[in-house]
Amino acid sequence: MMGVVEGPGIAPRAVEFSATVPSSRCPKSGQRVPVVVDRADPRRVVIRWDRVPRRDPLGAARRANQQAAAAERRKRRH
DSSP, rough: OEEEEEETEEEEEEEOOOOOEEEEHHHHHTTTOOOEEOTTTOOOOOEEESSSSOOOOOOOHHHHHHHHHHHHHHHHOO
16 A cells, blocks of 8 residues: 555655555545554554445445436336
8 A cells, every 4th residue: 555644743754555455444545544653653554444434335336226216206206
């Protein structure tokens, strides 16, 4: 992963590191994620996966299906 670490008392710093990413919480490009940073060495970063929102891989399809069903119900009323 590549990113920029910043926080109170820590100047923004580019970092690159490897991490095991839970598939349900895989961040999108550009997404901010909560981390714990070693102030003595800001390259040392631990991502707080428990605080990263879960992704819903079927979310877009589910919303489209719900919208289509709602449109169909509206048609039937008229």
